[in-house]
Each structure stands twice: as structure tokens, then as C-alpha cells.
Amino acid sequence: MTDLKPDTETPVLEAVAATKHFAAGGATVRAVEEASVALHRGRIVALVGESGSGKTTVARLLARMYPVTGGEIRLDGSPVGRGHPDREYLRRVQLIFQDPFASLHPGKTVLHNLERPLRIHGHVRDRAEARARAAELLERVSLLPAKEFLDKLPHQLSGGQRQRVVIARALAVRPAVLLGDEPISMLDVSIRLDMLNLLTKLRDEEGLALLYITHDIASARYLCDDVQVMYAGQMVEGGPKEDVIQRPAHPYTQLLVDASPDPARDRAADGTADEDGTTLGEPPNLADPPSGCRFRPRCPHAMAVCAEAFPPRTELGGGHWAHCWLHADGSGVTTT
């Protein structure tokens, strides 16, 4: 795996302190608050967090499916406009949806799905060329024999095959950035790894910049280079994956890692906490979020200062950073 230092070159795509508020029935949902994420050529960033933490919203902001409320999106270092993305932008940035079953029109063939982006972006001139290019694309996502798949309809494909078609379709525009919103969560367990391996291949061979959104820390660790953790619309921690996962700095990251199933975990050791009938409480209501650090109400280490302001970004070394008052003094203590 490549070991480019993130800071050494301009990110291909970047969200800088991006904020998104939705208006919903008279209330304002503060879905994402000052979130930053940078995608570099040939690197994969994983975005993990609970449901509703704003991961999808960040991806969609990056894809400019809707405009930011605050902050900005930068492509190749220059800020982009607020309106609908033009074709030029879409040629560089592509989004892959979570559900391969839903993201293909049930009545359209694989060929059609691949031909449209090729045509829209002027990569082909005629049908024959489109067909040849489409076959090439299928080969790139390892759908073999490619020719046989061209004329199939989605329902004739398995979930994994569909997701490959979806990825091939995104690749057809020749993007520099691929945003994957939980691209494997709807797939069968046994074929998820193949998908992750395919993404790795694309990164390595084509130098794509990739955002990988997931619930599943283990798969993030398997696939990506860097991990960022979101909680209730705020970025709480990030850095090289082993730093974040093996030595989590933020209490929420710790909770997340602890909660994730691990086949190797020793069951007996865990049993002590069984009787625990109390709960950690619920993630906050984003229409009326807690002040300061939004994890504060569930945090075992909550302090007075936590309610006052959102903690600043603390660099913990080696690209590892966190937003937590526990580390804000620069001590970099890991509390476990």
C-alpha cells in the first residue's frame, strides 16, 4: 500500500469546515457541523460513525448533491460554486450508493447503464465503440466474461455483480474521486471482501481517491489508509487507521471499537458487563443538539468545559488528531 503523506500534495477533493443544516417542518436539523475531510490521489479515507451521524450528508456535500450551509468544498484546491454541479465536476467526482438493488433501473440493461455516462461525457462516438468500452469497464471491475453481462438486466445479476456494475458505471466517466456510501453493506457477507479487494485494486492501479463510508470499523481497517470518526454531525477523530483503531483517543471512538464485534474477542472477558441493564442513552436529536461536544451526554469523561464549546482539533502526532477536551491541553493522553 502506498504511504504518501497526506499533507505533501493538494487533496483532489476536500471539504473544509463544511456545515449542512436542513429545514424540516419548521425545525432546523444540524446534520453536519464544520466537518473537514480531504481525499488524496491513491488514498482511501474511511468515514465511520453511527447511523444519523452525517456520513451520507458529507458524501453528498462532496458530490454537491446539495449546497453547503457553511464552509466550502474544494476540487484540486480551488473552491467550487454552490449550484448544481456541472458535467465537468461530475466527471471528476462520482458517488456510489449503498444499495446496488436500488441504484440500477430495473428495466435497463447493463450496457445502457454504462453507455449513458460514456455518451454524456463524450468518451465514445458510436454504439459499437460504446459496447467495446463498456466491455472494458466490466473487465476492470472483474465481471467476466464481460460480453455476456452487457445485455443482462439487473434482476439477472447477483448483488455483488450489481454493485460491480454500479462501480463500472461510475468509472465510465473516468473520475478522479470515488465516494462510496456504504458500498458493501447490502451485499452478502461472503462477497463483501471481493468488493473491498476491487476497491483496493482501483486505488492502486488507477490512483483513485476514495471515500469509504461504513458502519463497520473492521472493514474500514481492512480497506482504507485513514479513518475519520463522526459523531452527531461532528468529526471527532481521525488519522492513520491503526492509530485510530488500535489507540483511539476520543471516548466515542473507544466505545465504537469496543462495541464492534470481533471474532477473536474473548467472550468470557466480556461477560462481566452482562447484567448491565442501564443504557448509554440515545444519540442526540440534531434538531436540538447539546451544546459543545455533542457526545457529552453519553460520555463517561464529560467535564464542565465539554458543554461550553466544541473542542478544537488536537494533533496527536503522526497525522492522528482528535476533537476532545481530554486532549486539548496537548498531553495526548489516551484514556482506556
Next chain:
Amino acid sequence: ACGGPASATVPRSDTVSVLNKDTAIVRNFNPYSPSNHTGPMGRYIYEPPLWIPRLDPAKPQPWLASAFSWSRGGRELTLTLRKGVRFNDGSPLTLDDFVHSLDIPLKKPEFNTAGVTYTDVRATGPDTVVLTFDKPAYQDLYALGQLSVVSKRQLAGHDLATWNNPDPVGTGPGRIAAFTTNQVRIRLRRGYWGGDAFPTRNLKFPSASEDTAKLLLLDGDLDFASIAWPSGQTNFVDRDPAQNLYSPLPSGTIAMIAFNHTKAPWNDIHVRRALSMAIDRSAVSRTVASGQDPANLAGLAPEVYGSWLLPEYRRSQPLDVAGARRELAAGGWQIKGGNLVKDGRTHTVSMTSIADWPAYRIMSAATADQLRRHLGLNVNLQLQVGATFDSHYNSGTFDIQYRLYSSGTLYQFYNTLLDGQGMLPVGKIAASNQMRWKNADTDRLLAAMRVTDDPKLIASYAASLQKIFVEQLPVVPVLWECIWAVATRRYWTGWPTNRGIRHYFGFDAAAPEAILALKGLRRSTT
């Protein structure tokens, strides 16, 4: 006031049950309402000054005015008020009431629904009233048969434009006994000036659609209805010939083809004659199957206009295909591809008819079919809803129409149909001579007829007008249009039939007529 409970106890066998065609009836007896839907039973309550018999409209009869006479060359009419008449609220009919009634149409033209033409009303004696006209008005008596005489006292303080007059006061024998939206009951009072010789004092008018009325008649719930019943003979009379009666009564109305005389080829007498000759009227009559017979050449029903009708015009036009072809040839017309052609110009034949009445649908279809059969004319038959149909007629924007025509007196018959004085151009809404018939002889004869009351002169004018009508064929009479009498003899006999009609009865009958007809009924003995 509606005397409810008593009515419930009247046995059916003591009640004359007559169809009320209004399906949603309103307790509205305002005699000045321009609407056609003011309780039709008003005719048993309100009475006119004169009676214009439908069977001889040229001979007005005294009614509430016991006598009338012309003076000043037809510019003044003196009416003598009948004595001893009492309103149904017991008060006497005074000259004041009479004058007031005659005066209302003058004071308020919007209530001149009878169409009176006098310009002044004056009481000239203890029981005489003089009506003044601008011009000789011998032919204007008809309106006095349409006017209601009302009680001044009852009307006092009411705005006729908003008042429903739910409990009408009139000189007629009737009084509202019970009123519901489904039915009106009338009770005939004692002490009516015209005598007490009614077979019963109870009348009821249940409302129903014509379709339902037929079922009611079959069930014996109705004694009488004035509705057309195609194949009424087989489907009603034949079910029980002893009891059931279906009779189309002569009415003076004709079903005819009207031509737009401003347009070729209809302004060509040869074409009109050819069309008339090519129709087998008895075939058309059979199709309607409701008893309408072929009309005579003059279009004047002998029962109504018999005293004027020339004997040679009593027959009807027979089918004469050869004659029709001769006429066309004489006019220089050919029929090519179903159209009329002359001098290289092609005229398509499009006939419109009214869609509202099923019988007209059939009649016009059959008539068109006749022309197709016998002349090879392709008649493009269009049916239009009544309002559209009439508005095209009135503004003269039609080719030929299959329509019905009726009028009061013989003079009115010709005057409304053919008077060319003040003829309006096409596009303007005309109330008479909608066909735009322009004929100097006609105009001259009508003008002369208007200003005389000499029966001999009138008869000669009438003969000349008939001649013009038959020879020039401004319209082609096809069938008689009737007033229908459907009745059962279960409880009552003596209904008017086309064999022995004396007076009309039922929904469409005018006031004195209905009262007289009622007197002619007898209790059934079966």
C-alpha cells in the same frame, strides 16, 4: 293553511290523480313568475278574463269577463266583469281587483308574461273596464286568455319579484289542500261561480318523470298523464283495453321541415317541393309509433282551424317520387353523390333536429331516411340540444331544421311564421319569421287581417294565406304534433280522446279548459 290531516283521509277512489311533470316542485304560485315551473295547479285557482278555446282559438269566450266588445276600429276593448264571483278566500271579486290585475302588466313590463298589448286600463262603469290599444288589436285577444285575475288585497304589500305566494287566492274552484315536494293536492271548493258539478272535489298531482309516470299509470296510481308513449297502443292500451286509454289529441301543432330562405338551395321552391314529395309521411308516422298522423297540405289541424281550412288542403301530400324528380329537373337541379347540384355548384343537405325529445330524434331520422331512399339525397342529420337548436333557428344560422311549430289563432299561426315586416338580418335573434321568409303578398295579407274583425274578410285572407303556404311551401309540414292523453278508467271515465274531444285536460291545459274537462269526468262504474 295546507289543511294536512284531512287530505290523508281521502280515499284514492275519490281522487283524480294527474301527473305533474315537474320533478322538483316548489311552493311557488306567484302568477307573474316568468318561470314555467310555478305550480301547474295554478290553473284551478287563477282564471283569465277570457277563455281562448284551444279547439277554436279564433272564437274567444267570456270567462271572468262576462262580455267583451270592440270600439274605435279595434282600438278599444270593453270588458264587462262577471257578477257574483268570489275568490277562494271568500271575498268577492271586485272591479278594483279586475283593474288591478289588468294593470300590473302595464306597470311592470317584466310581469307581462301573458304578452298583453294594450296601453291603458280604465274602469268606465260599475262593472266595465276599457282597454286601449295603439293600433287595431282584433288579433290580440289571445293574451287576455293567458292573464290571471288576482286579489288586490292578497297582493298588497308583497314584492312580486320575490314573493312565492304559497297560498294562492284566485277565483277558480281550487284551493291548495296539501303541498309536499312530491305531490300537490287540490280541493275544489263549493260556491264556485261556474257551478258545483264536479264529479269529485279531490285532485292530486303526484310528480314523476315521464318514465316513471308510465309505471304509475300501469299500476293505476295515476288516472291521467299528458305524455307521449311510443307504442302506447300495444304496451299500454292492449294490456287492458277496457280500462286503458292512449290518445294523441289534436293540438294545432305541426312537425315540419323549416328552411332557411336566405340560403340556396332552400330559397328555390322546386327544391322545397321535391323534398316534400319525396317523403312517405305514413312511413315516418309508423316509426314514431306514438300516434302522430301525417299533417295535411296546409299544416292546419282541422280540429283547431277547421272553420278556415280549405277543403282541397285537407289531404296530405302523398309520396310522389316521380313528381319530386320532375320538380328538381324543373329547377335545374341534379343529385350527384348524394348532394344537390346546380350550375356546377354542389350543395350538401344538412338537417338539424332537436336532441331533447326522443320522438324528434326518430322522426327526423326517418325523414332523412326517406329523402335518402327516394331521392338518393345524403342528408347529414345533426341533433342539437334544445337551447342550441333554438338559438340557431332564431338567428337564422341553419340550413333546414326539423322542428315543431304551434301558435294560437290562425292569424298568429301565419304572423309568427311568415310576417316579413321588420325581418331581422341573419345573426340577429328573431322572435318571429326566423326562417327569413320575404313575400310581399304574405305581408300585405297579414297587415290587412290585423285591422279587421269582419269574418268574411278574414276568411278570404286566410284562404289566400293558405294558398301561398301550400304553393310556396315556406315550410314542409310532415306530421301532426299532438297533446297526449294517457288515462285509465279505473276510477274515472270521460277523458278527452281524439274521437270525442271537447276540452283538454292535464298538465298542459289552460285554465278554463282544465276546469271544464274536469266537469266532464264521471265516476267509473267498473
Next chain:
Amino acid sequence: MSSGTRRRAIAFARRLRFYVIAAWSAVTLNFLIPRLMPGDPAQAVVQQLEVKNGQNLPPQTVEAIRKLLGGVHENIAVQYWHYLGNLFTGNLGISTGNFPTRVTTLIGTALPWTMLLMGVSTVLAFLIGTGIGALCGWRPGTRTDSVLSPLSTFLAAVPYFWVALFALWLFAFRLGWFPLAGGHDPDADPSSPRYWLSVLHYGLLPALTIVFSSCGGWLLGMRNMTLTTTGEDFVLLARAKGLSNTRVLFRYAARNAMLPQLTGFALALGAIIAGSVLTETVFTYPGVGSLLKQAIDNRDYPLMQGILLFTTLAVLVANFLADSVYVLVDPRTRAQGGDAS
């Protein structure tokens, strides 16, 4: 909590705004439609009079009648202004066909009949159709279902008046079980029990024909909804809980399947007046339908307008009530605040 109340208030205000604007639009449309139509009520009245009299009316009479029956010479904006003003005072004008009766009087006499007949039969049809539909959807494929469901499709497609005419002929005429026409025994005294019994007797056949032809639609709708709902997990869970079948059906399956039906029911209730034309024409029933038919036949603009207005407002009110009831029945809409529609 307060934000919830505020949201609800906002939602309510939005809904109310819709209904107000809708009512205004309906009122305006009602004003415009007859005026955009060709023809002239006075002309029709004059024509009738002339036919009746057998001669022409004097021109000044024609002119006066024209003025009396709502002069068409006024500028349309002035007419509209008068119309709105009159509406607010509850004055819908004077019927030209039944001059000089007020439109409100006419509607007032006819309305109870329509409400009675159509209201009762619509509710009955809804209850019967929905009830049987729930059973059919609950046990699809049983004999009842396999007979009733196709039958309802058929019933929904049969022209109503065709059936009604046939029923009138068969039951009222041939068998004599029911009266042929009217809304009550015309000879009975309105205060007597006999009168009220006759109202039942006269209304029964029309009501039955309505129920007969309209319950099929409710049945099918409910059947399909129940079928869909029965597949839901919460019904499975209710079964797993060991609840009795009737309880599962009524508290779980049917209760949820009912929700879409309710909207339809509100619309149907509102459409009662408009839908009564055919029934009342066939059975000569003294309701608003007959009145509307008469108005159309007579080109009675004010009456027509009045009936249209009444009908539209009835639908609006029914919808508003349905919306509000829906919020009570389906707690989910409470949170969302509900859409205007």
C-alpha cells in the same frame, strides 16, 4: 414539546390556508363557469313564454324580464363583486327557473333528502364494503373471496342508472315491493309516524341500489389493503402473540388497512350531492340531484351556481374533517404535521 406544538400550529395554519384558498378558487370557478358558457337564461325563459302564449312578447317585456333575471349587461367584475358580497350574506340569488324562489330555499328543501338518502347509503356502502373487503383480504382465496372479489369488479363497472332502472322496474313495478317514485308517502301527514315509515320505505330501494353498486369499490380497495397489511410484520407479530383471529384482524390488520380508505370516504361523502343526480333522476327523489338536473334543463344559472358551490364546499368541509380525523386515527401524521392535501 413546545416546538412540537408550534409545528402542529404551523401545520394547522398551512392546512387552513389551503382550504381557504381552495374555497375561494372554487367560489370563483363557480362564478366563472356558467358565465363562460354560451346561452342566456332570460332568452330561455322568454322563449318558453312565447311558446306558451303562441305569440311574441313585447320588446319592453323581454327587456324587463332580462333585467329581472340578473341582467347580463353588467360588467363581469361588477357581477363578481356582487356575487361575493351576496355570498357573504348567504344570498345565493333567485332561481330563474322557479322565479321568484330563493336558491337557498330550494337547496334548503332538497338538501335534507339528499343527505338522508345518499348519506345513509354511502355510509352503509362504506361499512359493508370495507367490512367484507377486510374479511376477503384476510382470507384470500376462500369461496367468499373468490366469488365476491370478481363480482365487485363487475359491480363497480356496471352503469349505476342501468341497474337502478332495472331494479325500479323489477322490485317496484313487477313485484310491487317498493314505491315507484318520490321520497315519502305523499298522502301521509308529515307529523305522523306513517310519514316517517314511508320515508324509510321510499328510500330503501334507491339506497339499496347505491349500496349495491358502490360497495364493490370499497370492498376491492379494502381487500387489497388488508392483503398488503396482512403481510406486514406487525400482523405476523400479533399472530405470534397468540391473539385471537378477530383481534388480529380488527386491531392490527384492518385498522391499518382502513387508513387509506378514510380519505376515499371523505371524498365520497363530499361528492354525495354531485353523485345524487343519477339516483334522484331515476327514482324521482326530491333531493339536490333532481334540483340540479332541473337547473340544467332550465338553464337556471343561480340555482346551478348555488348547488355547485354547496357541493364544492361540502367536499372541502368533508376533506378538512377527514384530514383532522386522519390525524386522530394515524398518530404518524401528527408528528409530520401533515400535508395540505
Next chain:
Amino acid sequence: MLAGSAIALLVVLAALFGDWFSVHALGQDPHTLDYLVINQPPSGHHLLGTTGSGEDVLAQTIAGARGSLVVGLVSALISTALGILFGVCAGFFGGVADTVLNFITNLFIVMPVFALTLIVAGYLNNTGTMTIALIIGVFGWAGGARSLRAQTMSLRGRDHVQAMRMLGESRTRLVFSEVLPRLYPLISAMFLHAVIGGVLAEAGLAFLGVSSPNTISWGTMIQNAQNQNAIINGLWWWFLPPGFCIAALGTATGLINFGIDEIANPRLGAARRAAQQAVKAA
């Protein structure tokens, strides 16, 4: 569904080739009056008897298929087109367009459609078939538009639409190639519903005296039969066929709709098949 399609096909065939068939195979022109055979019961010559003016009932019934179907189809086309226009545009474009279009839709939903149709149709000059169809169509689209809007709104947010949009597909193309095709089951169900709705409305209007008098449709046939007291006079052969035809067409479209429903909502289909299994097993 098969039976439904068969009946519908039959009606369409009758509408297309009925005239030819009547004239050449039956030897009867639906417009011909036969003065000699009025109100005849079915016989070898007139298979379904004759009307009160001597027309052949069978030939009229066949000709009526065209009249009714034309009204049904044209009104359905109009109302479906309007429904799509209003529903899909409102649902897809959202925002102000949605507010306005949706308001109009809701307004039309609360308008008393049949009464309005009756009034307007009663007033227009020369109520030809097309006029009647037009009026029925113009007043009858709102219900469909409402459900199309809801469906479109849900489709607009679907991944495959968003995905194509993210590829740079234009909005028009998105509507026509991504959204509309998925609405076809709903639209076709709506359309069929509107066809029979149009046929019924035409018949109802005809019964109330508003009809195109020059064309033969099942509605005008019933009206004529009714006007001439076919039931009272026992002319069942005249009164029954047109009503049955309408009912049959309605049932046919209903059955086809069942089929479409099952395709769109597989659970219904599964339940039906399961029920059949259960019945077979029992």
C-alpha cells in the same frame, strides 16, 4: 388478466372493424331504420332484435363499442396526460412548481367533477363525442395526478435516479428515461381506470340527456332504450346488451388492473397464488 385482455381486445376489435363486420358479415347497418321491423325480439335475421325505430341491436351494440371506446380512450388520454403533466412535474421538480401544481390538483380533487361535467357538457354547443370526451378528461385527472405526484416524489429520491443524475444526465432525460418508465404500471392502471370511468361518465351523461346525439355509443343506446321505455315494454334485448357491454369492458379493465397490481405489488400476486394452492390442496 387473460380473460380481461381478451374482452378488452374484443371491444377494441369491435371498435375498429365493427362497422365493416356489421355490414358485411351480419348484413346490418347500425344506422339503417327498418320501418317494417320495429321492436322485434331476437330472430335469425336480427340476432339481437331491433330497436324502437327498427335498427339492428347487434349492429348498434357493435357500433356502440366505437362510440363508447372513443369517449373512454380520448378522455382517458386527456386525463392521463394531464395527470402526468401535473403529477410528475409537481413531484419531480418540487419547489414552487410543486406548490402551484399541487394546489391546482387538490382544487380539482375537491371540485364536484360529475356535476361540473354535466353542466359544462350540457351547455356547450354541439356536444360531439370529442367534446364530451374532452370535458370528462379535463375534469377527471386530479386523482391520478395526486398519486403520480406521490410516486414521483418517492422515485425522485430513489438511488437509481440520483445515480443517473450524478452521472450528468439531464433533467428531462431523467424524467423520461428514469422516472416515467417506472410509473408505467401506475399510469397504465390509471389509464384503464380512466377508460372505464370515461365510458361510465359518457353513459351517465347520456342518461341525463347530455350526449352526442349523432353517434352511437352504449350510453346513447341505453338512453334511447330508456327514452322509448324498453324495460316497461319488455324490450330486454334492447336494454340489456349495452349495459352488459359496459360492465364487461369494466370488468375486463378491472381484471387487467388486477394483473398490473400484482406485477407492481408482488404480495398481492403471491397471496393469490397461495390461495389457489390452498384451494387446490383442499
Next chain:
Amino acid sequence: MSVLLEAQGLCVDYLGGERSVRACAEVDLTLRRGEILGIAGESGSGKSTLITALTQLQRPPAAITAGRILLHRDDADGGGTVDLTAADEKRLRALRWREMSIVLQSAMDALNPVMRLSAQFADVLREHRRGITKEAVAARTAELLGMVGIPAERSGAYPHEMSGGMRQRATIALALACDPALVVMDEPTTAVDVVMQRQIMKQILGLRRRLGFAVVFVTHDLSLLLELADRIAIMYAGRIVEIGAARAIHDAPQHPYTRGLRDSFPPLHAPLSVLHGIPGTPPDPADPPPGCAFHPRCDRRLDACDRRLPRLGPVADGRGLAACLLHEHPEEAPVS
């Protein structure tokens, strides 16, 4: 511990005329009292079908076409053995919820959206304890909700007013309302976050310890089961291909499919290596391959695999049961 439930030769078909689908084939299972039996398998392997059949909740067109399900009742409940497949609806209703209850995958769908939570509890309590007072119902509801950490005052809420995790816990509380001997759970944690999932798992373990009910827990997430279950059954294409103690499944999976499945979960802490999952896709249940359904994807396929259907039998070292020819003829096994 005594046996609670036995399935013998259970076959469940989705009837469809010519194209019937056998979703569960000859399933043999034994569940002991108080035991947590996990069932893992990919999507479409028949897990839900099995679980609904076990509780006699199969919906048309599913039908049990062979086999028996024996429920051994506790002496306290009257004792005796009931064959659930032969029991009529009345008999079953008496057993439902008192003997066996169920937790479904999506709590949103499993709760009646138009009834308050308390009413849904009351419904079941009233049904099974005739004559119970209103107060007793309220008290019991509060107690049950308390067990899963939901405050009693939330009992008046409608389902949509609660978060996903809360709803899911409420359905678990509901399942325990009548002290059942058996609770079957169909992916009860798939729809919730890892943190909530961990919490729910802990609660299940704790409650099981306190109340002693047995659990059949179905999921596609083997890594989760490994932490939760006592024994695990692996399903593939409608058949149970392996059953064994959780540890044994983790440490020494006997069936190639089990091994593949286990290796489909990247580790959270252990060193990373490139993993491959299982090649190919699960079979079409309407048209399963002949012989062992797994043979097209199996890397240790034998010649006979496409002809002979392996039976579930003890493996050589007695560590459970597996259905694989490798174990029927261990001598033929290629060295892996």
C-alpha cells in the same frame, strides 16, 4: 440441560405450482433449555423461513411439507410434548408467547404503528392472563420496559416516536412479557448501530441469565454470533451444513463454507492479510445445484460432490456435526 425444542427432518417449501422452492430442507435441530443457539447464513439461505416455521408462523405460500417440531413443555407448565406441526390453531394460540415468543428484524415494522406501546403490551398480557387488572398490566409493562432500560413513562409513546434502538429493545421486552421458555430472534440487531447492538446483546445475555429462556438467534453476521451464542448452526441453501459450539466454529470450522464465512470477517485487532471471502454467488434456491449445493463455490470440492448429497453427521473429532463429504470420507480429503 433438558431438551426444549426439536426439529426433525423439517422441510419448508414456498409453494408455487410448478416452481416450488424448498427454502428449508430436512432440518434437524435440538435446542436445550436456556441455551442460545445461533443460526448464521447468507441472505436467502432460509434462516427466516426456518424461524417462522419453528414458531408456526409461516405465511402462504410457505408450507411445512415434511418433518416435525416437538416442543417439550416444562413440568411446571403441565409437561408433555407437543408436535407443533400437528397442533391446531387453538392449541398453538395457547402456547404462543407463553412458551415461545419472537423478535423480528425490523422493530419499526413489527410494532403496530397506530397503537401506543402500552396497548400493545396490554394486548398480549390480557390475552394470556385472563382477568388481569389494569394496574397489573401497567406495572408489568413498566417492569418489562425497565428490564431493557426504557423508562416506564415512554410506554405511552407511539412506535414512530421512539428511536430505532429503543423500538428494538421494546420488542425484546414485549417478547419476554409472558416468561416464555423460548425466544426466537430474527436478526434483531441488524437495523441498529454497533453501539446499540452491543448493548442489546448484553441485555439479551443478562436477561437470559436471569430468566433462563432459550434463544434461537438468527443473523448473517457470524462474528456477532461467535460472541453471543452457545452453539451455532450454519445454513447454506436451506440446509444446515454445520452445527457446533461457538468456539469450535471459530477455531476449527469443519465445513468449507463455514471456514469461508469465518474468513469473510476482517479482524479488528489481529494483523491484516488479504482475505478473499467465498468466490461465486449463493445458488438460486429455485434451481439448486445437484449434490452438495456448495460445491460450485467450494475450493475443496471432491468428484462426488456434484452427485452425492452429504448428510449432517458427526465430524471425526466429535466437535459437532457437519454435512460435507470431506467428513464422510476423510481419507479422500485433499490436504489444505
